[in-house]
Amino acid sequence: MITKFGSLFAGHVDLEDVGLDGPPVNERWLSDEHIATVFDKTQAIAQLMDRAGYETLWLAEHHFQREGYECIPNILMLGVHLAHLTQTLKIGCAFSVTPMWHPLRLAEDYATADHLTGGRIVFGVGRGYHTREVEVVGAPLLDGDANREMFEEQLDIIFKSFNESSFSHHGKYYDIPPKVPYRGYELEEVTLVPRPLNLPVECWQPIVSASERGLNFMAKHGIKGMIGGGAAAGGAAEQVIRAWQQVQANHGREMELGGDLIIGFSYHIADTEEQAIKEATSYFEEHMKMFAPLGFVRGLTDEQIAATADPQRARTAGLPTLRDAVEAGSWLCGPPELIIEKLMDVQERYPGLNQITVNNAVGTPERVILEQLDRFAKEVMPAFKN
Numbered sequence: 001m002i003t004k005f006g007s008l009f010a011g012h013v014d015l016e017d018v019g020l021d022g023p024p025v026n027e028r029w030l031s032d033e034h035i036a037t038v039f040d041k042t043q044a045i046a047q048l049m050d051r052a053g054y055e056t057l058w059l060a061e062h063h064f065q066r067e068g069y070e071c072i073p074n075i076l077m078l079g080v081h082l083a084h085l086t087q088t089l090k091i092g093c094a095f096s097v098t099p100m101w102h103p104l105r106l107a108e109d110y111a112t113a114d115h116l117t118g119g120r121i122v123f124g125v126g127r128g129y130h131t132r133e134v135e136v137v138g139a140p141l142l143d144g145d146a147n148r149e150m151f152e153e154q155l156d157i158i159f160k161s162f163n164e165s166s167f168s169h170h171g172k173y174y175d176i177p178p179k180v181p182y183r184g185y186e187l188e189e190v191t192l193v194p195r196p197l198n199l200p201v202e203c204w205q206p207i208v209s210a211s212e213r214g215l216n217f218m219a220k221h222g223i224k225g226m227i228g229g230g231a232a233a234g235g236a237a238e239q240v241i242r243a244w245q246q247v248q249a250n251h252g253r254e255m256e257l258g259g260d261l262i263i264g265f266s267y268h269i270a271d272t273e274e275q276a277i278k279e280a281t282s283y284f285e286e287h288m289k290m291f292a293p294l295g296f297v298r299g300l301t302d303e304q305i306a307a308t309a310d311p312q313r314a315r316t317a318g319l320p321t322l323r324d325a326v327e328a329g330s331w332l333c334g335p336p337e338l339i340i341e342k343l344m345d346v347q348e349r350y351p352g353l354n355q356i357t358v359n360n361a362v363g364t365p366e367r368v369i370l371e372q373l374d375r376f377a378k379e380v381m382p383a384f385k386n
Contacts, residue, residue: 002347002384004355006056007373008094008264009045010362011072013038018363019282020314025289028067038071041366042078043085048370050086052377053385056122057082058094058357063133069290069362076113076121083117091117094226095126095206099139099147103154103174104192107161111196119197124204124226125158127151129294149173152217159221161192162201204262210240212247219251226357228264228330241350258350264357266331269375273334277322280333284322286363332358336379343384 013034017023046057059078062070072078079091096106113121127148128134131141140146153171160167166189169176177187205218207225218225225244227237245257253260266287268280288297289308297305297320307317325331332339347353358376360369 001351002343002353002356004055005376005381005384006054006058006090006092006262006355006357007045007049008058008060008357008359009042009369010060010070011038011042011062012362012364013041013068013071014365015068015286015363018286020285020289020308020319021311022282022286022289024309024311025067025069025293026309030066030068035066035068035071039078042072043082044366045369045373046082046086046089046091048373049377050089052374053381054089054373054377055355056090056092056357058092058122058124060094061097061100062130063100064136076109079121080113080116083120088120090120090122092122092204093124094204095124097128097133098125098154098158099128099134099141099150100137101154103157104161104176104190106154107158107192108194110201111162111192111194114196114198114201115194122204123201125151125155125223126206129296148213155217155221155223159201162196162199165195166191207240207244207261210237210243212243215244215247216251219247219253224260224262226262226264228357245352256350256352259352261350261353262355262357263346263350263353264359266325266361267339267358267372267376268331268333268360269336269339269372269379270333271335273326273338276333276335277326280331280361280364281322283361283363283368284325284331287361288319290362336375339376339380340383343380347384 013030014037015028042059049057059072059075060070061072061075063073065071075093075096079093082091098106110121110123128141134141134147140150150173153173157169157174157176160169168189177190180187200222203221203223204226205223207227227240241257241261244261245255245259248255248260268276270276270279291297292300292305292308304317304319307313308319322331322333326333332342343356360372
């Protein structure tokens with residue numbers, strides 16, 4: 001039963017001329033002052049969500065985005081700040097790009113945030129998808145196998161550091177600790193200081209490819225999964241949710257369909273479905289312009305992807321429309337009663353599901369995000385919380 005609601009904000013600043021007729025993504029180059037407005041925007045979103053009864057604001061870690069789309073480089077630091085400005089809202093990491101970190105530094109920073117906020121930071125990890133981010137700091141992404149190997153070794157280390165009073169790890173990428181002399185003895189193990197306030201640590205990871213290896217790794221560590229939201233295609237693929245349930249059972253955890261998952265939906269509320277589609281189309285198009293070249297808009301040809309960066313070609317390239325996304329179920333558009341109906345259907349199909357996120361597309365201005373979150377809280381959430 002759905003009882004918890006969150007929203008994912010990847011960190012875009014307000015942009016001018018959004019949509020297929022606006023500037024190509026690579027031609028946006030914003031000032032430092034403009035990019036820094038992301039912090040006040042995030043604060044406004046967090047404080048409204050806190051007042052309105054949302055469970056979690058999920059933030060995304062990204063780097064070097066002078067275009068203005070994903071401008072929060074340290075979600076743990078920002079999360080601590082937001083926790084001190086709100087009362088009960090949790091701040092979720094969706095996600096810390098783990099290959100860009102030393103695993104022990106990420107573990108330390110999370111544990112510190114856990115103490116400073118009384119447990120209101122939710123841990124989340126991902127492998128990354130921007131070559132400009134991951135490769136620039138010296139970690140692999142173009143080599144997908146190396147990226148996964150490093151990520152899995154990092155998570156093994158992080159969970160050892162969380163759960164063991166002292167530990168060692170000697171693998172392909174990390175030798176922890178190296179055998180060095182220290183104050184009269186040879187170092188053999190280390191201890192994370194501080195360890196998290198709350199154990200075991202709840203951890204979330206995006207489910208994108210849903211490979212057997214990836215799902216089994218998540219089950220091994222008890223990592224929960226987020227489907228849709230952010231760059232990932234929204235909505236829930238039935239076969240992925242059933243595969244998730246089976247993998248959990250294989251690891252000894254029987255759960256109802258949808259258990260230990262969050263499903264993310266993009267949404268826009270208006271008095272009619274037609275009005276909602278009309279109002280949100282430019283935001284949908286800007287989102288597509290950003291993520292299509294990164295492989296997150298399924299089914300596009302190379303020519304269509306290239307057309308998203310050319311306003312002269314985009315309208316005749318046969319690109320997906322918001323109406324297509326609504327029909328596919330990844331977007332919820334329309335009056336509150338229609339959105340309630342669709343979410344009730346999701347709840348019926350996945351009885352183990354207890355939380356979802358409703359997300360605004362990259363390009364949505366602050367004013368609209370706040371209006372939409374407020375309206376959803378007042379006109380949709382009570383149908384489930386009651």
